[in-house]
Amino acid sequence: MAAREEILARLRTALAGSPAPAPVPRGYRHDDTPAAELVELFVERVSDYRAQVTRCTAANLAGTLAGALSGVDAVAVPADVPADWLSPYPGQILTDGPDAPLTVADLDGAGAVLTGCAVAVAETGTIVLDAGPAQGRRALTLVPDHHVCVVRVDQLAAGVPAALARLADPTRPLTFISGPSATSDIELDRVEGVHGPRNLHVVVVAESRPPTA
Numbered sequence: 001m002a003a004r005e006e007i008l009a010r011l012r013t014a015l016a017g018s019p020a021p022a023p024v025p026r027g028y029r030h031d032d033t034p035a036a037e038l039v040e041l042f043v044e045r046v047s048d049y050r051a052q053v054t055r056c057t058a059a060n061l062a063g064t065l066a067g068a069l070s071g072v073d074a075v076a077v078p079a080d081v082p083a084d085w086l087s088p089y090p091g092q093i094l095t096d097g098p099d100a101p102l103t104v105a106d107l108d109g110a111g112a113v114l115t116g117c118a119v120a121v122a123e124t125g126t127i128v129l130d131a132g133p134a135q136g137r138r139a140l141t142l143v144p145d146h147h148v149c150v151v152r153v154d155q156l157a158a159g160v161p162a163a164l165a166r167l168a169d170p171t172r173p174l175t176f177i178s179g180p181s182a183t184s185d186i187e188l189d190r191v192e193g194v195h196g197p198r199n200l201h202v203v204v205v206a207e208s209r210p211p212t213a
Contacts, residue, residue, distance in 0.1 A: 038122040038156045043204060045125025049179020051200040058205055061150070062087050065114065068148045068201050072111035076102060076144055078136030081114060085150070096140050107143035113197075114148045115141055118174075119166045123159040127151060127202070129175040130167055138175055147197040149177070152205045 043053050056064040066088040069075055075089065079097030086093055094110055096102040107113070116134030117127045127149055129135045134150070141147055157163035164170045179200055 112146035
């Protein structure tokens, strides 16, 4: 008897009469999870990734964003970012649009970038961008060192499958953000900012309101 068959025979003998193992659930939460539970889970997971999280209501979103951008001289934004988001912000606003895209030097010189998102995953604390409204192109959120991202409560999905189901076109290029950009070498020394912003500030808006330009 070959070694493989001998080992398998011993395993069958040892397991004979044992009850069949129960199926392991995938563990994904469903989208019927209460919103309050999704918010708490999302905030917990995002914080685990060393991102800063601030909660606010739609009524004080502009003031919250001004606080998040305190000390930032210039912020890069998509052309369709809601105008009221930055109404109290005193610094320079660098607008990135299809007709006048910001250069890499412009983006690198910006103190921060401000965007919305397409959807966010509570289970994994992940923000998904699909270049849709208030998100801009991919380079906009990868070059600046500080990303402030607005997530509305109604954009929270329980798990990854539910999040993908909400996207208008899940086959288009997507950016998944789970905390600040970070990587580790073979000795597990963490280095942040290698592939994107070193600082991620997520603003969770408790009251749902679609963005308006």
